[in-house]
Amino acid sequence: MVQPLDMNAIDQALQGFTIPPQPDVLLHIQQLVQQPEPNMQRLATLINMDIGLAGFTLKVVNSAYFGLRSKITSIEHACKFLGVNRVVKLVRSVLLRFTLEQGQQKDPFSQKLWSNALLVANSAASLARHLQWPQELCDDCYTLGLFRNAGIALITAQAPNYADLVKIGVLAGQGYSEAEEHRFHTCHEILGYLIAQSWGLPAELCNVIAYHHSPALILESDNELEQRLFAMLKLAEHMSGESRVLFDMTLDPEWEQFAPQMLDVLQLELFQLPELAEVLRQNELSTIYTG
Template sequence: MAQAIDMLAIEQALNGFTIPPQPEILQHIQQQLDLPEPNVKRIAALINLDIGIAGFTLKVVNSAFFGLRQKITSVEHACKFLGVNRVLKLVRSVLLRFTLAEGQNDKFSLKLWASALQSANIAMTLAKHFNLAQDMQDDCYSLGLFHNAGIALIHQQTAQYEHVMQQGLLAQRPYSEIEEQHFATCHEVLGYLIAESWGLTPVLCNVIAYHHSPALMLGSDSETEKQLFALLKLAEHFSGECRQLFNISLDPEWEQHSGAILDVLEIEALQLPELAELLHRAQITTIYSV
């Protein structure tokens, strides 16, 4: 497992930033799950308290990415059919988007959440294609939506974020180096704190904390960490994340580490167009179809 986050770095990263607290709905759902016999109707009722959250959750469940043979017609139906733990993971991701995107309708914020959603769908679809466990598929969706949550916090503080990052990345400087110089924090640590506060697993928190540290993650002694990291990086590559967010085609991380990333997934670069076609059939746009 990757090394623990330095607490001094956390204190410095938090200066001037407030981590949004875990919504009460998640706390109440977790309390139900901790009971000897969780009440599915009560859990569904909690989710239904927010029509927007409930509606978006059902929209995702019924999307092509889940590949269900029958349409899910209610939150209670989803809980019974998918299991409450799966629904909780999905609701947590949906709530993150609603919480951090609230009132943020500027162009960059819209691009950020569109990119996060695309990465989530790609990572989950690929995990399913590689026949990985159901928990891993669900975690890939959470990872895709949470990995850049820290960017949303920094962008809320400064409208210059996009321009500063664009110039720094064009100079091929690392994300954290640019952010720490200009904003005295980095989105990896902020994302880690959000993920930890919102109840994601330690493995997911670690991958979020180090998703721009390829050498460290690829050297992890945890196969799960390496697989999740590799799937996230492949999803970022297919989505063209740098191009989407900062309008640049450079991706030094992928260019330098793609071989090792693909090795983790036991695939070769020649298979990428085939995987892109798989994603296209799942109605997901990639850099190969632009």
């Protein structure tokens, strides 16, 4: 496991930022599922209390990732289809976006940020499923894809020129977090870690979020699960073209430097990437591979 974050770094990163608490509906849902026999009807009722949450939950359930032959049209059916644990993971991720966007103007970069988060989440989960990872790990890949950049939403709320400034730093040879700390005196890795921890994500997912722009550190972790989740996340980011989408850059320094180690963790070879891209296309997910 990677080293715990230094509390001084956390205190410094939090200056001027507030970590959003879990919404009440999520707290009620989590209390419900902790019961010996959770009531599915009550679970569906809680989700239906927010029309936005209910609508987006159905949208995700009916996405190509789940491969349903017919569309699910009710939250009750979705809960029965997914099961309690998967519903909680899905709802947590959906609520994250709603919570961070609340009261904010939906600027073009924020739209790209969440659209890309959904693409990376679906790509990571689809690739994990293709590689026959256990369903729980596939779901963790989805959650990780949505949560890892949550800290960026907090920074951009105060710095509308975030993308331009980070791009300048990366093109000058800085890492993403280094560029952020230089310009905003915080970084989205730590902010994202604190959000994930506050919202009850497992320790391994919190650690990957905390170090997802520190490949050298996490690839040396003695925790195999952290390494696998991290490698799958970076593969999904690369194949979705995240640096192009968010920062209009063809440069992908982390992948270019650490691709062999990441692929080794996943037991993949570079020549297999076009094949994986075809898997994503079959799931209606865009990639940087056009051949």
